[in-house]
Amino acid sequence: MHRRHAAVVAVGLLASAAGVDANPGAFTYDNAHPEIQMWSYPAGSANGAGAVRDRASTFASFSYLNGDTNEPVFYPGNGLDPSRRGSFLIVADTSESIPLGLPLDRYQIDSLRVTTTLLGNLISEAAGRVLPYDNTLDDAESLTVGQDADAGHPIEMYGLGLQGDFDAVNFDGSPTQNEFRLGSPRWRQYREGEEGYDPQLDPADQSFAPYQFFGVDTQGRDVENSVNGGYSATAPENATARFTPDPFAIGKVYDAQGGEFVPGDLLDVGDQFVFEPNLQDAGVLAYLQQSLSDGHLGFSFSSMHQPAGHTGTIAYPDFYLDDLDVGNNPDGAAPRIELSVTILDPVLAGDYDADGAVDAADYQLWRAQYGTAGPEADGNADGVVDAADYTLWRDNAATGSALAAGAVAVPEPSGAGLVALGGMAAAFCGWVEWFIRPKRPQS
Structure with a gap:
């Protein structure tokens, strides 16, 4: 969290x-x-x-x-x-x-x-x-x-x-x-x-x-x-x-x-x-x-x-x-x-280092955790840090507080790099998240 x-x-x-x-x-x-x-x-x-x-x-x-x-x-x-x-x-x-x-x-x-x-x-x-x-x-x-x-x-x-x-x-x-x-x-x-x-x-x-x-x-x-x-x-x-x-x-x-x-x-x-x-x-x-x-x-x-x-x-x-x-x-x-x-404060999507801004530091954290379970850079909480989490960071970096002011340029992987990332993500075994619904826990 x-x-x-x-x-x-x-x-x-x-x-x-x-x-x-x-x-x-x-x-x-x-x-x-x-x-x-x-x-x-x-x-x-x-x-x-x-x-x-x-x-x-x-x-x-x-x-x-x-x-x-x-x-x-x-x-x-x-x-x-x-x-x-x-x-x-x-x-x-x-x-x-x-x-x-x-x-x-x-x-x-x-x-x-x-x-x-x-x-x-x-x-x-x-x-x-x-x-x-x-x-x-x-x-x-x-x-x-x-x-x-x-x-x-x-x-x-x-x-x-x-x-x-x-x-x-x-x-x-x-x-x-x-x-x-x-x-x-x-x-x-x-x-x-x-x-x-x-x-x-x-x-x-x-x-x-x-x-x-x-x-x-x-x-x-x-x-x-x-x-x-x-x-x-x-x-x-x-x-x-x-x-x-x-x-x-x-x-x-x-x-x-x-x-x-x-x-x-x-x-x-x-x-x-x-x-x-x-x-x-x-x-x-x-x-x-x-x-x-x-x-x-x-x-x-x-x-x-x-x-x-x-x-x-x-x-x-x-x-x-x-x-x-x-x-x-x-x-x-x-x-x-x-x-x-x-x-708690609302989660800022793509703010993987939780510093209140979606910026290059979050991209670096995503790169470091790519292919693992994260959890910090697992933006969509599906159990694996992959290309989807990059997309979430990229979409929010365009309007994030730090980037909106033009303070940080947005790095982006090449098309070939994203293809490779997608292949790696498909080969990575995810996990299934569950939780109890307090009003009606049913199978």
């Missing part, structure tokens, strides 16, 4: 959309009341009138005990009842605080911290606290063969994927079709006149698979049924084998002195889980940049705790939710998103 200069400009959470422009600067975002907070078990459940919910538990369902042998039986999840059965999500509106709609490489993510707080009665029994802390990801194979050596299970944070009817996020509550918003159901319902619609049934009883929102890992994979395979919103043919996902972050818990809990320590009411993604991860970066360009940040949280009735115990995590002044937890310990981002 080109290095660019950025002036420091502080912008608060309540800045108006009209007042947030795309000028370079450092922006901070701190939202202790994300606009969308929903629990899924396995359908979506929202805080608010008619569906007041101020808490969210995380648990899984991927096995049961055979009544004859008392041995666990593992089964794949599907589009109507995924393995990550109890999960929750938060989505925050960033459009009034951070410029939206910019090219993705202008968003430099400096820091991101998400905090959730444990509520109490599902993590304790009469004899005392029983839920142990775990800060390492469970391997899928170990989970299903009963060889997970950790005392507990981690709390995992993922991105938010949409499919089916949903292709955007809506924060104002208007009933716009194809927009996910507070209270949106996880499964679409049959509509009148549609094949499968039964006029004798209540509309609420006509839901069908597949789920419309789901957790997505840094590689763009639907993680809802990762533990034992099954339906997938992102895999070819919508089916996946078992895999160990790559979460955005694993929740860490710290004591009052700032020291992290030791794995196996028992968790208690009020303990906070802190999620800090690796911002150097290409998948994390692409997701966050696309999200901010779209004007929102969304994350899904889940864990592999199996409650009693499957092969687990009664204790599993339970978290505060609080997005509206309703229920038993108004203005309580809601999930919190803290973000720092720098908006």
Whole structure:
């Protein structure tokens, strides 16, 4: 990535959309009341009138005990009842605080911290606290063969994927079709006149698979049924084998002195889980940049705790939710998103040395990197420095700031030289660039 200069400009959470422009600067975002907070078990459940919910538990369902042998039986999840059965999500509106709609490489993510707080009665029994802390990801194979050596299970944070009817996020509550918003159901319902619609049934009883929102890992994979395979919103043919996902972050818990809990320590009411993604991860970066360009940040949280009735115990995590002044937890310990981002200067096409001018020095850098992956002189970001990158430099050098003043003559390869360059470029193996679309990661 080109290095660019950025002036420091502080912008608060309540800045108006009209007042947030795309000028370079450092922006901070701190939202202790994300606009969308929903629990899924396995359908979506929202805080608010008619569906007041101020808490969210995380648990899984991927096995049961055979009544004859008392041995666990593992089964794949599907589009109507995924393995990550109890999960929750938060989505925050960033459009009034951070410029939206910019090219993705202008968003430099400096820091991101998400905090959730444990509520109490599902993590304790009469004899005392029983839920142990775990800060390492469970391997899928170990989970299903009963060889997970950790005392507990981690709390995992993922991105938010949409499919089916949903292709955007809506924060104002208007009933716009194809927009996910507070209270949106996880499964679409049959509509009148549609094949499968039964006029004798209540509309609420006509839901069908597949789920419309789901957790997505840094590689763009639907993680809802990762533990034992099954339906997938992102895999070819919508089916996946078992895999160990790559979460955005694993929740860490710290004591009052700032020291992290030791794995196996028992968790208690009020303990906070802190999620800090690796911002150097290409998948994390692409997701966050696309999200901010779209004007929102969304994350899904889940864990592999199996409650009693499957092969687990009664204790599993339970978290505060609080997005509206309703229920038993108004203005309580809601999930919190803290973000720092720098908006960089626009990239000047052909300015390969990032000095603010398209000139002879950029041509020399292009020549030096020709036939390699660059990356500085790879102007079109196709993985190889070739004749196309020369053309990009040449076209912009004609109007670039330094050349427009007539300060530098524009050198140009001969026709024969360009033919040779083209041959070399054709023989050079490029690479394929990918990124995650945060709203709808699909194969």
